[in-house]
Amino acid sequence: MENNQLNTRAFGPFVLSLEELRPHLLISNMTEPEIVKYIKEISMKFTKKRDQITDYVLDHRQVSAYASFYLPTNMPKMHFLLSRLPGSVLDDLKNRPFIDMGAGPGTFSLAYKMLMKIPGHVEMTAVDSAQIMLDQATKIMNGFFPGDKFQTMRKYQTAQPNGILFFGHSINEMGIDRAQDQIMTIDPEYVMWIEPGTSEFFHDIKKLRSQLLESYDVIYPCPGNAGCPSDWCHQVLRTSHDPGVERLSQMVSLDRKILPMVAHVYKRKKKTATVVNNGPVTIRFMNETKFSFEYEVCMQNEKNENRNVVIEIQKKQLSKSEEKAFKNADVGEKISFEVEKIVQEKLRVKLVRED
Template sequence: MIEISTIWNLICPRLTESELVKNLNELSMQFTVRRGDLDRYTQDEKLVAAYSAFYLPTNMPKFKFLMDQLEPKIREQISQSHFWDFGSGPGTFSLAYLDYFSRADDLKVTLVDSSKLMLSQARLFLSSLFPKRMVKYLDKLPKEIQGKKTLLFGHSFNEIGYQRAIEIIRQVDPDYLIMIEPGTKEVFSYINDLRIYMREHGYACLYPCLNLHSDCPMTSRLSDWCHGVMRMVHDPDLERLSQLIKKDRRNMPFIAHVYQKGSWQSDSDKGTEQARLVRFLNNSKFGFEVEVCLCKENDLVIEKIQLLKKDMTKEEIKKFENINVGSKLTFTVIKKFDDFIRVKLSC
C-alpha cells in the first residue's frame, strides 16, 4: 500500500491546502456542470496536481478490490501480460497495478494519454516508486500491439464514449479487458452496450456477471442500475480534504467489468452457490437481508437472501457489516421461502 504522504510529496507543482480546495472545486464544476469543457483540466498543471492529490489515492483501492474478486489463476495471467493503461491520467491504475503485483517478475506497463501534463505527473510517480519496472509513456496507441495484453480503461471510457472505446478494443485486441468507471446510471447504459459487444465477440465475463449470455436484470429497473460501492477508510489528511470540498470518498459508487478472450471455467466449489452482492436491505439483531444477483436456470435474476447471525462467527458478522457492494458471495442454501432464500456463507 502506497502512503498518501508519499503521493503528496511527489505532486508537482506543490499546492497549499487552500489552493487544493480551490482547484478541486473547479474540477468538480468541470466534472458535473461544464462537462463540455472536460479536457481543459488536463492542460492546467494546478488542476492536474489537484486531481492527483485527491482522486488518485481514493481511486487506486478500486483496482485492489477488483483483483481480489478474481480467481488466482486469472490474476496470475493478468500479471504476466503487457498492461496497457488507456487514458491513464496521472497513472492512478498503473500505480495500483504495480503495487498489487509488486512481487511479480517482469511486469510490463504502458501508459497512454494525450495530456503531456498527466503523463509527466505519472512518470514522476512511477519512476520514483517503481524505478526498476519496465514502463513506457505514449501520447497515442501504436498501430500494432503484439503479445499477450491487458487493456484497462480507468475513468476514461466515460470520457471518450462507447464508439471510440470499441475502436480501441478492436485495435488492441486484448486478452483481458478491465473497466473501472464512475458508478453512474449514464455510465451503466454505455457499459451494458459494451457487455453485449463483448459477448458477441467471443469474450467471457469474469466480473461482475456470473452469466454473460443472460440479459442484465438491472436493465428492467427504471430507477436502478448495476454498480458497486466501495467502503473506504482514508488517511486523516485526505479525510480532512474531503470534508473541506464536501466530497464523500468513504462510500464510492463504481462500475467495474473484467473480460477474458475465449471461454472460461471457474475453479469454485461446485457444491456451493455464487452470487454478486447488489444491495443491503436490513441489518437486525437476528441477521442480514440483502439483494444479490445470481444465476437461475441460466438467467441472471435479482433475489433477496437472508443470513442468520447465529450461523456466523463474530468475525464473520463484523466482516459482513463492512463488505463492499459488488463482492462475490459463496453460500449454501438452507431453505427457500416465497420471497427470500435463507443461506449460510461458505468459507
C-alpha cells in the same frame, strides 16, 4: 475475503499518503488552500456533461491537484477489484503488458504495479490524450519505481494480443464507441475497467458489456455471460485513507470513504466453448433486521441465465466477527450459499464458507 497474494503489506493498509506523493507531483509546492480550490473546480466539472469536463487536464496546477486527491482515493478501487479475482487469474495477469487507457496521472498503473508486485521488465504503458497528464504519470511512476519499464503514448494504435487493456474513469470521458474501437485495435487478452458507479453511466457500460461478450468471457462481477438483468448494478467499496487525504476530503466536502464503482474484468474466449459460472455476487445491500441481513444478489438459474434475487442471511448462523463483517461489507462480494427455503420470494440461505 482478502486475497493474500496482493501486496498490501508493503504499504500497510492500502493507503498512499500525501507526503509520499507530494515530491512526485508536477507542482510539488502548492499550498493546501490552492489544492482545495482546484479540487472543488475539478469536481464541479465532473458533475457536468462529458464534453465539458476535459479542460482540467490542460493545466499543470490542476493536474497536480487532481493527482493529490483523486490518485490516493481511487487507488483502493484497484485493490477491491484485484481482491475479487481468483488466484489463477492473478497469476495469469502478472507478466502481461498492461495498458492504462486514459491513465491520467497514472492512478491505476501505480496501484496495479504496487499491488501485483509487477517486475521491472514487464511493459507498462500509460495512454492519455493529455500530455500534461502523461508528464505527471511519468514523474510518479519513475519516482516510485526508478528504472522500471514505463512508457507513455497519446494514442495506442497497435495490437497487443497478450496484453491487459485497462480503463480507469476514462470510458466515461471518451464514450463507449471510442472504447470499443480501442478494444478492437488492441485486441487484448484481458479487458478491465473501473468506472463511475452512476445509474446514467450504467446504461452505456451495459451496452459495452454485451458487445464485448461476443469475443470475451466475463470474469467479474457477473455470474455468467448471459444478459444482464439489472438497470443499475454497481459495486461499493467502504474504505479509509491517509489522514492528510481524509483532511482534504473534508475540506472539499467530498466523501471518499464510500466509493461506488462499476468494476469489470473480461478474458478472451477460449477456442473451445466453456460454460462460465462464477457464482453469485452481491449487487445491493437491502436491509438489516434484528435477525438477518438481506442482500440482492445476481446468480445463474438452471438455464444459465443471470437473475437478481433477494437473499436473507439469518444472523444465528454467523459468528460475532462474521456479523461485524456483514455490517461493514462491500457490495460486489462473491458469496456461496445453499437455499434453505423460499419465504415471500426471498431465498433464506445457509452460507457455505470457503476453506
